[in-house]
Amino acid sequence: MTRVIRFHQHGGPEVLRIEDVAIPPPAQGEIQIRVKALGLNRAEALLRAGTYIETPALPSGLGLEAAGIVETVGKGVQGFAPGDAVSIVPPVSMVRWPAYGEVVTFPAELVVKHPPPLSWDAAAAVWMPYLTAYGALIDIGKLSGGDFVVVTAASSSVGLAAIQIANRVGATPIAVTRTSAKRQALLELGAAHVVASAEEDLAARLKAIAGPKGVRVVLDPIGGPIFEPLTDAMSRGGILIEYGGLSAEPTPFPLFTVLSKALTLRGYLVHEIVSDPARLAAAKAFILDGLTSGSLKPIIARTFPFDQIVDAHRFLESNEQLGKIVVTV
Missing domain, CATH: 3.90.180.10 (Medium-chain alcohol dehydrogenases, catalytic domain)
Structure with missing residues (x-):
C-alpha cells in the first residue's frame, strides 16, 4: 500500500x-x-x-x-x-x-x-515548464539571436523558463505581466524588459521596445483581448504561439493584421513534443545541457x-x- x-x-x-x-x-x-x-x-x-x-x-x-x-x-x-x-x-x-x-x-x-x-x-x-517553452520557442518558433520575443504570464514557471531559454539563444525576452508588482523580480530573473499590461498601452510599449524590427515570436497562454495589441506589435512573418486559454473573455481574430503582416497563429500543446521521440530527444538534450551549464535554473x-x-x-x-x-x- x-x-x-x-x-x-x-x-x-x-x-x-x-x-x-x-x-x-x-x-x-x-x-x-x-x-x-x-x-x-x-x-x-x-x-x-x-x-x-x-x-x-x-x-x-x-x-x-x-x-x-x-x-x-x-x-x-x-x-x-x-x-x-x-x-x-x-x-x-x-x-x-x-x-x-x-x-x-x-x-x-x-x-x-x-x-x-x-x-x-x-x-x-x-520538465513541464522547460519542455513547453522549448517546444514553442525553439522547436516551433525557431527563436534565435537578435529576435524579440514576448512572453505573457511571464511570472509562471513556463514564462520564467521561456525567459531563460530566450537568453540562452541570444534573443531579447520581453516579459508581460498584469501589474508592475513583479517587475523588479522579472528583471532580476532575466527579462530584458517588463510591460504591465493593466497599467500601460501594451502595443505602444512593445513597439517602442522592439522598434522597426518588431516582435517576431509571441508565447501566450492567455488569449482574449490581448491578441489585438500583441499582433499589432509583431513583425511581418511573425508567429504567435498559443498554449492556453486563461482569459474568460472571447479571443478576437485580428484578421487584417494577420493578413497584412502574414502572421502565423499557432495552437500548441506540449503533448506534440512528448509524443514524438525525435523531438523529445532533442528537447531533453537542450534542457539537460542548460541545467548542467547553469543557464537553465528552475x-x-x-x-x-x-x-x-x-x-x-x-x-x-x-x-x-x-x-x-x-x-x-
Missing part, C-alpha cells in the same frame, strides 16, 4: 484526498519510483475542476511531474537501476499515469536521469508538504506565485 492523492468528485482544492491504495509492480517497459517531490501545474487544477481536455473516470489520480528514486524496474528496461535519481517527463495522460503519490509508475521513455547537483525540488520543476515559488496538498492547490489558483509550486514527499 502507498499514499496517493485522488478526487472522487470535481470541484475546488477541498475535493483532493490522500488515500492508501495498492500499487502493482511495474509492467514490462515501466519504472516504479519512490517520489521525493512533485511539481504542480495549472492543468491539474483544471482536471480536478472538470474543465481539462481529459475527462477522467472517478475516482481519479492526477499529476504531471515528479522526481525521486528508482525503486523497481520492469522487464525490458535498459539504462536504469534501483537507486537512480530521476525525474518525469509529463505524460500525455495524467489519468493513466498520475504523479501525485509516494510511489508512482511511469513508462521508461518518460523517465530521465537528471544532473546530480539538481535538488529534488528543482528536479520536480523541470525557479521555486514555494514548497508544501504532501499532507498540505489542498493548501498547495489553493496557492496555485491564487496567481500570486513567481515560478513553480512544489510539494515535498
Whole structure:
C-alpha cells in the first residue's frame, strides 16, 4: 500500500484526498519510483475542476511531474537501476499515469536521469515548464539571436523558463505581466524588459521596445483581448504561439493584421513534443545541457508538504506565485 492523492468528485482544492491504495509492480517497459517531490501545474487544477481536455473516470489520480528514486524496474528496461535519481517527463495522460503519490509508475521513455547537483525540488520543476517553452520557442518558433520575443504570464514557471531559454539563444525576452508588482523580480530573473499590461498601452510599449524590427515570436497562454495589441506589435512573418486559454473573455481574430503582416497563429500543446521521440530527444538534450551549464535554473515559488496538498492547490489558483509550486514527499 502507498499514499496517493485522488478526487472522487470535481470541484475546488477541498475535493483532493490522500488515500492508501495498492500499487502493482511495474509492467514490462515501466519504472516504479519512490517520489521525493512533485511539481504542480495549472492543468491539474483544471482536471480536478472538470474543465481539462481529459475527462477522467472517478475516482481519479492526477499529476504531471515528479522526481525521486528508482525503486523497481520492469522487464525490458535498459539504462536504469534501483537507486537512480530521476525525474518525469509529463505524460500525455495524467489519468493513466498520475504523479501525485509516494510511489508512482511511469513508462521508461518518460523517465530521465537528471544532473546530480539538481535538488529534488528543482528536479520536480523541470520538465513541464522547460519542455513547453522549448517546444514553442525553439522547436516551433525557431527563436534565435537578435529576435524579440514576448512572453505573457511571464511570472509562471513556463514564462520564467521561456525567459531563460530566450537568453540562452541570444534573443531579447520581453516579459508581460498584469501589474508592475513583479517587475523588479522579472528583471532580476532575466527579462530584458517588463510591460504591465493593466497599467500601460501594451502595443505602444512593445513597439517602442522592439522598434522597426518588431516582435517576431509571441508565447501566450492567455488569449482574449490581448491578441489585438500583441499582433499589432509583431513583425511581418511573425508567429504567435498559443498554449492556453486563461482569459474568460472571447479571443478576437485580428484578421487584417494577420493578413497584412502574414502572421502565423499557432495552437500548441506540449503533448506534440512528448509524443514524438525525435523531438523529445532533442528537447531533453537542450534542457539537460542548460541545467548542467547553469543557464537553465528552475525557479521555486514555494514548497508544501504532501499532507498540505489542498493548501498547495489553493496557492496555485491564487496567481500570486513567481515560478513553480512544489510539494515535498
